[in-house]
Amino acid sequence: DQQVKQNSPSLSVQEGRxxxxxxxxxxxxxxxxxxxxxxxAEGPTFLISISSIKDKNEDGRFTxxxxxxxxxLSLHIVPSxxxxxxxxxxxxxxxxxxxxxxxxxxxxxxxxx
Amino acid sequence: xxxxTQTPRHLVMGMTNKxxxxxxxxxxxxxMYWYKQSAKKPLELMFVYNFKEQTENNSVPSRxxxxxPNSSHLFLHLHTLQPEDSALYLCASSQEDRAEAFFGQGTxxxxx
Numbered sequence: 001d002q003q004v005k006q007n008s009p010s011l012s013v014q015e016g017r018x019x020x021x022x023x024x025x026x027x028x029x030x031x032x033x034x035x036x037x038x039x040x041a042e043g044p045t046f047l048i049s050i051s052s053i054k055d056k057n058e059d060g061r062f063t064x065x066x067x068x069x070x071x072x073l074s075l076h077i078v079p080s081x082x083x084x085x086x087x088x089x090x091x092x093x094x095x096x097x098x099x100x101x102x103x104x105x106x107x108x109x110x111x112x113x
Numbered sequence: 114x115x116x117x118t119q120t121p122r123h124l125v126m127g128m129t130n131k132x133x134x135x136x137x138x139x140x141x142x143x144x145m146y147w148y149k150q151s152a153k154k155p156l157e158l159m160f161v162y163n164f165k166e167q168t169e170n171n172s173v174p175s176r177x178x179x180x181x182p183n184s185s186h187l188f189l190h191l192h193t194l195q196p197e198d199s200a201l202y203l204c205a206s207s208q209e210d211r212a213e214a215f216f217g218q219g220t221x222x223x224x225x
């Protein structure tokens with residue numbers, strides 16, 4: 001049974017608009033969450049993370065929101081750029097991020113010029 | 114060279130072949146990992162090494178055999194694989210068991 005779910009396999013957004021990628025988790029022990037970005041023919045690259053003691057973390061155009069009661073997190077990209085087109089993986093970890101994360105299936109984001 | 118480097122980038126092998134995947138990290142990390150990514154599936158953790166000691170083996174078939182001679186190098190030895198083993202194999206490293214891992218570019222493996 002998947003503990004980290006990314007229910008949208010793909011998302012298409014116009015350049016300049018907001019991209020919202022969603023992720024749900026089932027394991028209550030998860031307390032640290034990460035987003036990775038993957039281009040074709042490359043390995044995933046760490047993008048941004050958030051601890052469960054926060055509900056928001058921002059880094060430039062990227063913001064991650066965490067709703068613990070709903071066991072839901074989302075990644076917002078504003079404004080979206082064509083270079084953001086990639087597969088985005090959500091991951092969750094326990095022990096304050098000291099445990100190896102569990103990954104979702106990924107969401108393919110396409111940003112149209 | 115910096116980061117995490119994997120060789121080869123692409124590999125085609127027959128079911129009776131023996132081959133090895135290599136991973137090298139120049140980040141000073143002491144934990145290294147092998148992941149498998151199949152189409153439309155989550156990244157699957159295969160093996161974990163901390164300070165050269167294997168600390169996790171996620172029920173991986175014995176036809177996959179890892180080796181970690183030092184904290185900078187990791188190998189995955191392959192023998193008598195099946196076509197369903199065709200996937201992208203990713204190596205990663207991190208500081209101990211920190212969740213923020215750095216990945217290599219992967220080896221695209223095709224078993225024929």
